[in-house]
Amino acid sequence: MITHPDSTVEVERAEHPAPRPVRSFVLRQGRLSPAQERALIELLPRYGIEYTGAPLDLVQVFGRRSGVVLEIGFGMGETTAAIALAHPDRDFLGLEVHAPGVGALLKLVAAHSLSNVRVIHHDATEVVTHAIPTASLAGIHVYFPDPWPKKRHHKRRLLQAPFVHQLATRLLAGGYLHAATDWEDYAQQMLATFAAEPLLANTTDGFAARPTWRPETKFEARGRRLGHEVFDLVFVRNAIPGWDSGLNARPASAEVRPRAVRRRA
Numbered sequence: 001m002i003t004h005p006d007s008t009v010e011v012e013r014a015e016h017p018a019p020r021p022v023r024s025f026v027l028r029q030g031r032l033s034p035a036q037e038r039a040l041i042e043l044l045p046r047y048g049i050e051y052t053g054a055p056l057d058l059v060q061v062f063g064r065r066s067g068v069v070l071e072i073g074f075g076m077g078e079t080t081a082a083i084a085l086a087h088p089d090r091d092f093l094g095l096e097v098h099a100p101g102v103g104a105l106l107k108l109v110a111a112h113s114l115s116n117v118r119v120i121h122h123d124a125t126e127v128v129t130h131a132i133p134t135a136s137l138a139g140i141h142v143y144f145p146d147p148w149p150k151k152r153h154h155k156r157r158l159l160q161a162p163f164v165h166q167l168a169t170r171l172l173a174g175g176y177l178h179a180a181t182d183w184e185d186y187a188q189q190m191l192a193t194f195a196a197e198p199l200l201a202n203t204t205d206g207f208a209a210r211p212t213w214r215p216e217t218k219f220e221a222r223g224r225r226l227g228h229e230v231f232d233l234v235f236v237r238n239a240i241p242g243w244d245s246g247l248n249a250r251p252a253s254a255e256v257r258p259r260a261v262r263r264r265a
Protein backbone atom coordinates (compact mmCIF):
# COMPACT_ATOMS: atom_id res chain seq x y z
CA MET A 1 0.00 0.00 0.00
CA ILE A 2 1.21 3.55 -0.74
CA THR A 3 1.28 5.64 2.43
CA HIS A 4 2.39 9.08 1.29
CA PRO A 5 0.11 11.51 3.19
CA ASP A 6 -0.51 13.79 0.16
CA SER A 7 -1.42 10.99 -2.16
CA THR A 8 -4.93 9.87 -1.26
CA VAL A 9 -5.76 8.97 -4.87
CA GLU A 10 -2.71 6.76 -5.10
CA VAL A 11 -3.65 5.11 -1.82
CA GLU A 12 -7.16 4.39 -3.12
CA ARG A 13 -5.75 2.98 -6.37
CA ALA A 14 -3.44 0.70 -4.44
CA GLU A 15 -6.27 -0.55 -2.24
CA HIS A 16 -8.76 -0.89 -5.14
CA PRO A 17 -6.71 -1.57 -8.24
CA ALA A 18 -8.69 -1.34 -11.49
CA PRO A 19 -9.64 -4.82 -12.70
CA ARG A 20 -7.34 -6.01 -15.46
CA PRO A 21 -9.15 -5.95 -18.79
CA VAL A 22 -9.93 -9.33 -20.32
CA ARG A 23 -7.87 -9.34 -23.51
CA SER A 24 -8.55 -11.25 -26.71
CA PHE A 25 -4.86 -12.10 -27.08
CA VAL A 26 -1.85 -13.26 -25.12
CA LEU A 27 1.39 -11.64 -26.19
CA ARG A 28 3.93 -14.40 -26.64
CA GLN A 29 7.60 -13.81 -27.20
CA GLY A 30 7.27 -14.60 -30.90
CA ARG A 31 10.51 -14.91 -32.79
CA LEU A 32 11.14 -11.86 -34.91
CA SER A 33 13.11 -12.70 -38.03
CA PRO A 34 15.92 -10.28 -38.93
CA ALA A 35 13.87 -9.15 -41.97
CA GLN A 36 10.76 -8.55 -39.82
CA GLU A 37 12.86 -6.62 -37.32
CA ARG A 38 14.33 -4.50 -40.11
CA ALA A 39 10.81 -3.90 -41.46
CA LEU A 40 9.65 -2.68 -38.03
CA ILE A 41 12.58 -0.26 -37.83
CA GLU A 42 12.61 0.97 -41.41
CA LEU A 43 9.02 0.63 -42.61
CA LEU A 44 6.89 1.22 -39.53
CA PRO A 45 7.71 4.95 -39.56
CA ARG A 46 6.50 5.06 -43.18
CA TYR A 47 3.43 2.79 -43.19
CA GLY A 48 2.63 2.68 -39.48
CA ILE A 49 0.42 4.97 -37.47
CA GLU A 50 1.34 5.47 -33.88
CA TYR A 51 -1.52 4.82 -31.48
CA THR A 52 -1.87 7.85 -29.22
CA GLY A 53 -5.47 7.47 -28.09
CA ALA A 54 -6.48 10.50 -30.16
CA PRO A 55 -9.12 10.16 -32.92
CA LEU A 56 -7.67 9.64 -36.40
CA ASP A 57 -8.47 11.75 -39.42
CA LEU A 58 -8.68 8.94 -41.98
CA VAL A 59 -8.71 11.30 -44.96
CA GLN A 60 -5.44 12.74 -43.71
CA VAL A 61 -4.01 9.29 -42.96
CA PHE A 62 -4.54 8.05 -46.53
CA GLY A 63 -4.38 11.40 -48.29
CA ARG A 64 -7.68 10.84 -50.05
CA ARG A 65 -11.39 10.16 -49.47
CA SER A 66 -11.63 6.56 -50.56
CA GLY A 67 -13.71 4.30 -48.30
CA VAL A 68 -11.52 2.84 -45.58
CA VAL A 69 -11.67 -0.84 -44.60
CA LEU A 70 -10.44 -1.76 -41.13
CA GLU A 71 -8.93 -5.21 -40.59
CA ILE A 72 -8.63 -6.55 -37.05
CA GLY A 73 -5.99 -9.19 -36.29
CA PHE A 74 -4.34 -9.53 -39.72
CA GLY A 75 -1.90 -12.19 -38.52
CA MET A 76 0.99 -12.34 -41.00
CA GLY A 77 -0.88 -9.99 -43.34
CA GLU A 78 -0.97 -12.12 -46.53
CA THR A 79 -4.73 -11.66 -46.89
CA THR A 80 -4.54 -7.95 -46.18
CA ALA A 81 -1.85 -7.43 -48.80
CA ALA A 82 -3.66 -9.56 -51.41
CA ILE A 83 -6.97 -7.72 -50.93
CA ALA A 84 -5.26 -4.32 -50.94
CA LEU A 85 -3.39 -5.20 -54.12
CA ALA A 86 -6.65 -6.24 -55.81
CA HIS A 87 -8.52 -3.10 -54.65
CA PRO A 88 -6.30 -0.07 -55.23
CA ASP A 89 -9.40 2.16 -55.06
CA ARG A 90 -9.87 1.41 -51.34
CA ASP A 91 -7.68 2.01 -48.32
CA PHE A 92 -6.95 -0.61 -45.66
CA LEU A 93 -6.07 0.01 -42.05
CA GLY A 94 -4.72 -3.13 -40.35
CA LEU A 95 -4.57 -3.67 -36.60
CA GLU A 96 -2.40 -6.35 -35.02
CA VAL A 97 -0.67 -6.88 -31.66
CA HIS A 98 1.78 -9.59 -32.79
CA ALA A 99 5.10 -7.90 -33.73
CA PRO A 100 6.30 -10.58 -36.20
CA GLY A 101 2.97 -10.24 -38.04
CA VAL A 102 3.31 -6.46 -38.20
CA GLY A 103 6.83 -6.87 -39.60
CA ALA A 104 5.59 -9.45 -42.11
CA LEU A 105 2.80 -7.20 -43.43
CA LEU A 106 5.15 -4.21 -43.66
CA LYS A 107 7.48 -6.31 -45.81
CA LEU A 108 4.60 -7.20 -48.15
CA VAL A 109 3.45 -3.58 -48.31
CA ALA A 110 6.92 -2.44 -49.35
CA ALA A 111 7.45 -5.38 -51.75
CA HIS A 112 4.21 -4.56 -53.60
CA SER A 113 4.54 -0.77 -53.19
CA LEU A 114 1.08 -0.68 -51.63
CA SER A 115 0.17 2.94 -50.98
CA ASN A 116 -3.29 1.97 -49.72
CA VAL A 117 -2.27 0.11 -46.52
CA ARG A 118 -1.48 1.52 -43.10
CA VAL A 119 -0.78 -0.46 -39.94
CA ILE A 120 -1.35 0.14 -36.24
CA HIS A 121 0.59 -2.12 -33.88
CA HIS A 122 -1.86 -2.02 -30.98
CA ASP A 123 -4.87 -3.67 -29.32
CA ALA A 124 -7.85 -3.26 -31.64
CA THR A 125 -10.33 -2.78 -28.81
CA GLU A 126 -8.48 0.35 -27.71
CA VAL A 127 -7.93 1.60 -31.25
CA VAL A 128 -11.61 1.21 -32.15
CA THR A 129 -12.76 2.82 -28.90
CA HIS A 130 -10.49 5.84 -29.03
CA ALA A 131 -9.05 6.35 -32.49
CA ILE A 132 -11.68 5.32 -35.05
CA PRO A 133 -14.36 7.98 -35.47
CA THR A 134 -18.06 7.15 -35.58
CA ALA A 135 -19.41 6.54 -39.10
CA SER A 136 -16.00 6.56 -40.74
CA LEU A 137 -15.50 3.06 -42.20
CA ALA A 138 -16.65 1.49 -45.44
CA GLY A 139 -15.98 -1.99 -44.10
CA ILE A 140 -14.51 -4.10 -41.32
CA HIS A 141 -12.75 -7.46 -41.78
CA VAL A 142 -12.24 -9.88 -38.89
CA TYR A 143 -10.82 -13.10 -40.31
CA PHE A 144 -10.31 -16.12 -38.09
CA PRO A 145 -10.15 -14.29 -34.75
CA ASP A 146 -8.63 -16.38 -31.96
CA PRO A 147 -11.34 -18.95 -31.19
CA TRP A 148 -10.62 -19.40 -27.46
CA PRO A 149 -12.29 -22.83 -27.62
CA LYS A 150 -12.37 -23.63 -23.90
CA LYS A 151 -15.58 -22.52 -22.26
CA ARG A 152 -13.78 -20.73 -19.43
CA HIS A 153 -11.94 -18.66 -22.07
CA HIS A 154 -14.99 -17.64 -24.09
CA LYS A 155 -14.93 -14.28 -22.32
CA ARG A 156 -11.73 -13.54 -24.26
CA ARG A 157 -13.44 -13.82 -27.63
CA LEU A 158 -13.18 -10.57 -29.54
CA LEU A 159 -16.58 -10.55 -31.22
CA GLN A 160 -18.99 -10.11 -28.32
CA ALA A 161 -22.02 -7.83 -28.12
CA PRO A 162 -20.44 -4.63 -26.69
CA PHE A 163 -17.53 -4.64 -29.15
CA VAL A 164 -19.77 -5.62 -32.07
CA HIS A 165 -21.99 -2.64 -31.23
CA GLN A 166 -18.95 -0.39 -31.14
CA LEU A 167 -17.80 -1.73 -34.52
CA ALA A 168 -21.26 -1.11 -35.96
CA THR A 169 -21.15 2.53 -34.84
CA ARG A 170 -17.83 2.99 -36.69
CA LEU A 171 -19.37 1.91 -40.01
CA LEU A 172 -20.88 4.30 -42.49
CA ALA A 173 -24.48 3.52 -43.42
CA GLY A 174 -24.22 0.68 -45.94
CA GLY A 175 -20.75 -0.22 -44.71
CA TYR A 176 -20.15 -3.90 -44.04
CA LEU A 177 -18.85 -6.13 -41.25
CA HIS A 178 -17.31 -9.30 -42.66
CA ALA A 179 -16.14 -12.01 -40.26
CA ALA A 180 -15.00 -15.56 -40.91
CA THR A 181 -14.17 -18.45 -38.62
CA ASP A 182 -13.65 -22.21 -38.77
CA TRP A 183 -14.96 -22.73 -35.22
CA GLU A 184 -18.62 -23.63 -35.50
CA ASP A 185 -19.69 -22.60 -32.01
CA TYR A 186 -17.93 -19.23 -32.38
CA ALA A 187 -19.62 -18.86 -35.80
CA GLN A 188 -23.02 -19.49 -34.19
CA GLN A 189 -22.21 -17.03 -31.41
CA MET A 190 -21.20 -14.39 -33.98
CA LEU A 191 -24.38 -14.99 -35.98
CA ALA A 192 -26.58 -14.55 -32.91
CA THR A 193 -24.62 -11.50 -31.73
CA PHE A 194 -24.59 -9.73 -35.10
CA ALA A 195 -28.29 -10.52 -35.65
CA ALA A 196 -29.16 -9.07 -32.24
CA GLU A 197 -27.30 -5.81 -32.97
CA PRO A 198 -29.94 -3.27 -34.09
CA LEU A 199 -27.42 -1.28 -36.13
CA LEU A 200 -26.64 -4.29 -38.34
CA ALA A 201 -28.62 -6.23 -40.95
CA ASN A 202 -27.68 -9.59 -42.40
CA THR A 203 -27.05 -9.60 -46.16
CA THR A 204 -28.38 -13.12 -46.44
CA ASP A 205 -30.19 -15.79 -44.51
CA GLY A 206 -27.71 -17.08 -41.92
CA PHE A 207 -24.13 -17.56 -43.06
CA ALA A 208 -22.91 -15.93 -46.27
CA ALA A 209 -21.25 -17.59 -49.24
CA ARG A 210 -17.53 -17.00 -49.10
CA PRO A 211 -16.93 -13.86 -51.18
CA THR A 212 -14.64 -14.69 -54.11
CA TRP A 213 -12.42 -11.72 -53.26
CA ARG A 214 -11.47 -13.13 -49.84
CA PRO A 215 -8.29 -15.18 -50.28
CA GLU A 216 -7.77 -18.22 -48.09
CA THR A 217 -5.89 -17.21 -44.95
CA LYS A 218 -3.17 -19.21 -43.18
CA PHE A 219 -5.44 -20.03 -40.25
CA GLU A 220 -8.26 -20.97 -42.60
CA ALA A 221 -6.01 -23.44 -44.45
CA ARG A 222 -5.03 -24.97 -41.12
CA GLY A 223 -8.67 -25.23 -40.08
CA ARG A 224 -9.58 -26.96 -43.35
CA ARG A 225 -6.71 -29.42 -42.89
CA LEU A 226 -8.24 -30.25 -39.50
CA GLY A 227 -11.54 -30.90 -41.26
CA HIS A 228 -13.24 -27.72 -40.02
CA GLU A 229 -16.00 -26.07 -42.02
CA VAL A 230 -15.50 -22.36 -42.69
CA PHE A 231 -18.26 -19.83 -41.95
CA ASP A 232 -18.48 -16.31 -43.41
CA LEU A 233 -20.78 -13.62 -42.06
CA VAL A 234 -21.51 -10.40 -43.98
CA PHE A 235 -23.71 -7.84 -42.26
CA VAL A 236 -24.33 -4.21 -43.25
CA ARG A 237 -24.82 -1.08 -41.21
CA ASN A 238 -28.37 0.17 -41.12
CA ALA A 239 -29.18 3.79 -41.67
CA ILE A 240 -31.30 4.93 -38.73
CA PRO A 241 -32.59 8.43 -39.42
CA GLY A 242 -31.96 10.75 -36.51
CA TRP A 243 -29.75 8.33 -34.57
CA ASP A 244 -26.67 10.28 -35.56
CA SER A 245 -26.75 12.90 -38.26
CA GLY A 246 -23.28 11.88 -39.45
CA LEU A 247 -24.19 8.28 -40.02
CA ASN A 248 -25.87 8.56 -43.36
CA ALA A 249 -22.92 10.26 -44.96
CA ARG A 250 -20.91 8.21 -47.44
CA PRO A 251 -17.51 9.20 -48.73
CA ALA A 252 -18.07 10.98 -52.03
CA SER A 253 -16.20 8.59 -54.31
CA ALA A 254 -16.35 5.41 -52.30
CA GLU A 255 -17.38 1.99 -53.52
CA VAL A 256 -18.13 0.65 -50.08
CA ARG A 257 -19.72 -2.73 -50.58
CA PRO A 258 -18.03 -6.02 -51.25
CA ARG A 259 -19.30 -7.88 -54.29
CA ALA A 260 -21.17 -10.46 -52.20
CA VAL A 261 -23.22 -7.72 -50.59
CA ARG A 262 -23.98 -5.97 -53.85
CA ARG A 263 -25.23 -9.22 -55.39
CA ARG A 264 -27.83 -9.64 -52.68
CA ALA A 265 -28.86 -6.01 -52.29
Ligand SMILES: C[S@@+](CC[C@H](N)C(=O)[O-])C[C@H]1O[C@@H](n2cnc3c(N)ncnc32)[C@H](O)[C@@H]1O
Pocket residue numbers: 024025072073074075076095096097098101122123124125142143144145146147158217218219220
Ligand atom coordinates in the same frame (compact mmCIF):
# COMPACT_ATOMS: atom_id res chain seq x y z
C1 LIG B 1 -5.97 -16.71 -35.30
S1 LIG B 1 -5.09 -15.32 -35.83
C2 LIG B 1 -5.75 -15.01 -37.45
C3 LIG B 1 -4.85 -14.19 -38.29
C4 LIG B 1 -5.33 -13.87 -39.71
N1 LIG B 1 -6.53 -13.06 -39.70
C5 LIG B 1 -5.54 -15.14 -40.50
O1 LIG B 1 -6.69 -15.51 -40.75
O2 LIG B 1 -4.54 -15.76 -40.87
C6 LIG B 1 -5.80 -14.01 -34.86
C7 LIG B 1 -4.93 -12.77 -34.85
O3 LIG B 1 -5.62 -11.73 -34.16
C8 LIG B 1 -4.68 -11.01 -33.39
N2 LIG B 1 -5.43 -10.33 -32.31
C9 LIG B 1 -6.15 -10.91 -31.32
N3 LIG B 1 -6.72 -9.99 -30.54
C10 LIG B 1 -6.35 -8.78 -31.06
C11 LIG B 1 -6.61 -7.45 -30.68
N4 LIG B 1 -7.39 -7.16 -29.62
N5 LIG B 1 -6.07 -6.45 -31.40
C12 LIG B 1 -5.30 -6.74 -32.49
N6 LIG B 1 -5.01 -7.98 -32.91
C13 LIG B 1 -5.53 -9.00 -32.19
C14 LIG B 1 -3.70 -12.05 -32.91
O4 LIG B 1 -2.45 -11.49 -32.56
C15 LIG B 1 -3.60 -12.97 -34.13
O5 LIG B 1 -2.56 -12.59 -34.99
